[in-house]
Amino acid sequence: xxxxxxxxxxxxxxxxxxxxxxxxxxxxxxxxxxxxxxxxxxxxxxxxxxxxxxxxxxxxxxxxxxxxxxxxxxxxxxxxxxxxxxxxxxxxxxxxxxxxxxxxxxxxxxxxxxxxxxxxxxxxxxxxxxxxxxxxxxxxxxxxxxxxxxxxxxxxxxxxxxxxxxxxxxxxxxxxxxxxxxxxxxxxxxxxxxxxxxxxxxxxxxxxxxxxxxxxxxxxxxxxxxxxxxxxxxxxxxxxxxxxxxxxxxxxxxxxxxxxxxxxxxxxxxxxxxxxxxxxxxxxxxxxxxxxxxxxxxxxxxxxxxxxxxxxxxxxxxxxxxxxxxxxxxxxxxxxxxxxxxxxxxxxxxxxxxxxxxxxxxxxxxxxxxxxxxxxxxxxxxxxxxxxxxxxxxxxxxxxxxxxxxxxxxxxxx
Amino acid sequence: xxxxxxxxxxxxxxxxxxxxxxxxxxxxxxxxxxxxxxxxxxxxxxxxxxxxxxxxxxxxxxxxxxxxxxxxxxxxxxxxxxxxxxxxxxxxxxxxxxxxxxxxxxxxxxxxxxxxxxxxxxxxxxxxxxxxxxxxxxxxxxxxxxxxxxxxxxxxxxxxxxxxxxxxxxxxxxxxxxxxxxxxxxxxxxxxxxxxxxxxxxxxxxxxxxxxxxxxxxxxxxxxxxxxxxxxxxxxxxxxxxxxxxxxxxxxxxxxxxxxxxxxxxxxxxxxxxxxxxxxxxxxxxxxxxxxxxxxxxxxxxxxxxxxxxxxxxxxxxxxxxxxxxxxxxxxxxxxxxxxxxxxxxxxxxxxxxxxxxxxxxxxxxxxxxxxxxxxxxxxxxxxxxxxxxxxxxxxxxxxxxxxxxxxxxxxxxxxxxxxxxxxxxxxxxxxxxxxxxxxxxxxxxxxxxxxxxxxxxxxxxxxxxxxxxxxxxxxxxxxxxxxxxxxxxxxxxxxxxxxxxxxxxxxx
Numbered sequence: 001x002x003x004x005x006x007x008x009x010x011x012x013x014x015x016x017x018x019x020x021x022x023x024x025x026x027x028x029x030x031x032x033x034x035x036x037x038x039x040x041x042x043x044x045x046x047x048x049x050x051x052x053x054x055x056x057x058x059x060x061x062x063x064x065x066x067x068x069x070x071x072x073x074x075x076x077x078x079x080x081x082x083x084x085x086x087x088x089x090x091x092x093x094x095x096x097x098x099x100x101x102x103x104x105x106x107x108x109x110x111x112x113x114x115x116x117x118x119x120x121x122x123x124x125x126x127x128x129x130x131x132x133x134x135x136x137x138x139x140x141x142x143x144x145x146x147x148x149x150x151x152x153x154x155x156x157x158x159x160x161x162x163x164x165x166x167x168x169x170x171x172x173x174x175x176x177x178x179x180x181x182x183x184x185x186x187x188x189x190x191x192x193x194x195x196x197x198x199x200x201x202x203x204x205x206x207x208x209x210x211x212x213x214x215x216x217x218x219x220x221x222x223x224x225x226x227x228x229x230x231x232x233x234x235x236x237x238x239x240x241x242x243x244x245x246x247x248x249x250x251x252x253x254x255x256x257x258x259x260x261x262x263x264x265x266x267x268x269x270x271x272x273x274x275x276x277x278x279x280x281x282x283x284x285x286x287x288x289x290x291x292x293x294x295x296x297x298x299x300x301x302x303x304x305x306x307x308x309x310x311x312x313x314x315x316x317x318x319x320x321x322x323x324x325x326x327x328x329x330x331x332x333x334x335x336x337x338x339x340x341x342x343x344x345x346x347x348x349x350x351x352x353x354x355x356x357x358x359x360x361x362x363x364x365x366x367x368x369x370x371x372x373x374x375x376x377x378x379x380x381x382x383x384x385x386x387x388x389x390x391x392x393x394x395x396x397x398x399x400x401x402x403x404x405x406x407x408x409x410x411x412x413x414x
Numbered sequence: 415x416x417x418x419x420x421x422x423x424x425x426x427x428x429x430x431x432x433x434x435x436x437x438x439x440x441x442x443x444x445x446x447x448x449x450x451x452x453x454x455x456x457x458x459x460x461x462x463x464x465x466x467x468x469x470x471x472x473x474x475x476x477x478x479x480x481x482x483x484x485x486x487x488x489x490x491x492x493x494x495x496x497x498x499x500x501x502x503x504x505x506x507x508x509x510x511x512x513x514x515x516x517x518x519x520x521x522x523x524x525x526x527x528x529x530x531x532x533x534x535x536x537x538x539x540x541x542x543x544x545x546x547x548x549x550x551x552x553x554x555x556x557x558x559x560x561x562x563x564x565x566x567x568x569x570x571x572x573x574x575x576x577x578x579x580x581x582x583x584x585x586x587x588x589x590x591x592x593x594x595x596x597x598x599x600x601x602x603x604x605x606x607x608x609x610x611x612x613x614x615x616x617x618x619x620x621x622x623x624x625x626x627x628x629x630x631x632x633x634x635x636x637x638x639x640x641x642x643x644x645x646x647x648x649x650x651x652x653x654x655x656x657x658x659x660x661x662x663x664x665x666x667x668x669x670x671x672x673x674x675x676x677x678x679x680x681x682x683x684x685x686x687x688x689x690x691x692x693x694x695x696x697x698x699x700x701x702x703x704x705x706x707x708x709x710x711x712x713x714x715x716x717x718x719x720x721x722x723x724x725x726x727x728x729x730x731x732x733x734x735x736x737x738x739x740x741x742x743x744x745x746x747x748x749x750x751x752x753x754x755x756x757x758x759x760x761x762x763x764x765x766x767x768x769x770x771x772x773x774x775x776x777x778x779x780x781x782x783x784x785x786x787x788x789x790x791x792x793x794x795x796x797x798x799x800x801x802x803x804x805x806x807x808x809x810x811x812x813x814x815x816x817x818x819x820x821x822x823x824x825x826x827x828x829x830x831x832x833x834x835x836x837x838x839x840x841x842x843x844x845x846x847x848x849x850x851x852x853x854x855x856x857x858x859x860x861x862x863x864x865x866x867x868x869x870x871x872x873x874x875x876x877x878x879x880x881x882x883x884x885x886x887x888x889x890x891x892x893x894x895x896x897x898x899x900x901x902x903x904x905x906x907x908x909x910x911x912x913x914x915x916x917x918x919x920x921x922x923x
Contacts, residue, residue, distance in 0.1 A: 385908075
């Protein structure tokens with residue numbers, strides 16, 4: 001294909017189509033809808049050539065897509081102008097060699113490595129950028145998502161779910177946001193959890209956000225894969241996150257929301273899952289905790305409940321036997337009420353407590369409470385209360401949560 | 415003819431002795447002042463001339479040279495008007511040298527010859543060692559506080575000359591009433607009994623007062639942090655005479671009104687977070703006015719809304735907190751002022767104020783990071799007590815019984831301070847680390863508890879010393895035991911739990 005004023009054919013045609021797709025995906029004002037309409041059914045190199053040569057026949061096609069009334073024609077023309085300028089300024093060969101050097105794979109819809117569950121999605125992404133490997137997306141996937149402002153209870157549950165799901169052979173998908181997402185992946189990266197996880201992020205796959213999650217990003221990238229619709233280097237702008245949430249919902253078979261505030265972003269992921277007929281489970285929480293208001297509302301509206309990994313797995317229609325838990329262990333799980341009465345430490349050994357220690361232990365709850373409140377509840381004096389709590393901590397029955405104290409959640413006996 | 419008159423000038427909170435030498439000789443009429451006078455001192459020439467003429471005395475048509483010795487040190491203020499006038503009169507022969515021998519003079523002159531007051535009389539008089547000192551009438555109350563010299567006054571230059579020559583007697587000193595001795599804020603009706611609930615906060619005040627530990631209250635708006643902090647002064651022991659004199663000197667140097675004679679309460683300063691750096695640490699204006707940290711010496715410096723203070727201001731507090739003095743340098747000279755105070759601060763745990771419980775904070779990560787940048791680790795480390803304060807429940811506020819009054823708590827604080835004095839320190843916070851082992855041996859249970867904390871990383875080795883000192887103070891307050899017990903250490907750890915609360919909110923790395 002010859003082009004007036006373009007680069008020599010030979011050089012262009014030796015580049016894979018994905019290079020041009022990656023270049024086009026990097027243009028400004030490129031939303032997934034626009035990218036889909038530009039590239040659907042065409043070779044990316046051809047589209048790139050069109051833009052370079054400023055072919056006017058692109059404009060009517062774009063006009064059909066712009067829905068803003070009254071501005072349709074003018075806005076489309078401006079956008080295409082900007083793309084044409086960007087096309088002239090981009091060197092696809094350089095871009096491609098940069099991508100190859102950084103280890104980023106580019107997948108176009110229809111390519112062999114493209115996740116099968118995404119191919120038929122209503123708004124399937126045309127181009128995906130990948131670090132690591134996402135081949136495991138063809139295995140059973142469960143998404144574990146939640147609020148960034150999580151409580152210790154939420155991160156505990158998310159980590160446990162991540163670990164046990166991964167141990168059961170399920171791929172854990174999440175967004176690498178602070179709070180629940182990171183906790184779920186940290187659980188999924190535990191030594192006893194062999195299944196590689198997948199993270200779907202809003203910004204570029206190389207843009208670590210937030211900065212303190214750098215270690216988790218690296219671990220997920222090495223052990224599993226990170227995928228994004230945005231080109232490498234794209235900052236995590238707010239408008240990208242609802243789009244990323246739809247991807248998380250689309251690749252999974254079950255969506256678990258661990259904690260959400262009343263109007264949290266995780267609820268958008270729930271909406272995306274509902275649209276696609278994917279089952280949503282919510283983890284119940286304390287009615288006093290603002291971080292559980294969203295999840296409790298979901299349950300009140302009829303969504304399924306996820307108390308533990310078994311609830312998730314049965315939603316996933318995998319038998320307990322297939323996941324490796326024996327019958328005896330399953331039976332031991334049901335007896336929760338008895339365990340609550342008798343304080344057991346982490347090893348499941350029952351612990352003897354003195355009278356005032358017992359009073360303080362009963363005053364502790366799963367939700368953390370400040371020291372003064374605990375002393376009032378238990379009737380213990382301030383001066384004695386501090387040392388009693390330290391004794392309980394030494395026995396593994398209590399622990400600090402920030403400046404407050406909470407009961408140590410007795411882990412499931414294995 | 416040469417005359418030498420004793421006087422003093424103010425620098426920081428110290429007075430510096432100045433010898434005013436006046437030399438009259440033949441030559442073209444002129445009047446020069448040498449010895450690095452500042453603008454106010456140089457203007458003395460016109461004021462003295464008008465005052466002398468208004469008093470019916472004659473102005474010499476000779477060459478007059480005034481030297482303010484030591485000549486290499488800058489002289490500030492208008493207090494040298496009077497000694498210059500007296501020196502001139504002696505040099506000219508109007509007054510006998512014997513009449514002014516052993517007498518120092520400080521004061522400003524009006525154009526009609528009246529004597530006007532100058533700021534900082536207490537440190538000025540403190541610096542003089544003459545037997546008698548003549549001050550303007552408005553300054554006699556402050557001058558008599560020093561107690562060393564005989565204080566004399568006169569209403570005008572004419573009256574003064576008459577008294578010095580013996581033609582009339584000295585005017586009577588007015589007794590110590592009037593604006594120089596007004597009661598300072600905070601009002602004395604602040605009592606700890608007005609605080610409802612907040613048992614941990616009250617106990618923290620008690621420990622802070624007994625051991626001299628800096629305390630930080632952290633909690634949501636409306637939880638009572640400011641109320642608690644204001645009542646700390648009522649719980650601290652009263653000032654003794656040396657401390658009271660030091661406070662008077664500093665307040666006088668800052669041109670503030672002094673406390674009443676019988677008011678021995680420690681000073682309480684609460685600068686707003688919009689304060690300027692010279693106002694906070696001192697050094698503003700030509701005579702290096704002492705700042706809030708000096709005015710709070712021997713008392714309490716309260717920083718409300720610690721998160722709103724600019725980081726550079728909080729950084730300036732490090733030297734006073736470490737060394738107990740503040741060194742201010744300007745072009746030409748440096749001055750050291752005392753700055754030993756008990757620091758109390760109140761802060762919200764995060765910009766929206768609601769971050770005390772987990773999951774309740776509405777701030778974004780960027781907002782939290784910005785907030786955290788202001789509160790540096792080294793500054794937070796200075797606080798031995800870091801107490802989380804929660805909003806009181808309705809049951810506590812309405813109809814609850816009153817808590818203990820300030821007087822009851824103050825009595826316990828006094829007893830604990832007496833125990834500390836027996837160890838040779840003013841308060842436990844000043845106990846050197848080397849003496850901790852000797853004076854505060856730990857019981858076995860306490861050792862195990864501290865080991866556990868060190869292992870889990872919730873306590874650093876620097877924090878360990880602080881916890882031991884606070885535990886020692888708690889043991890001093892606990893009359894039932896005479897060694898540092900596990901319960902004391904556990905309470906000390908609980909009193910700094912607020913720090914862990916900040917970490918959990920992501921405020922610290």
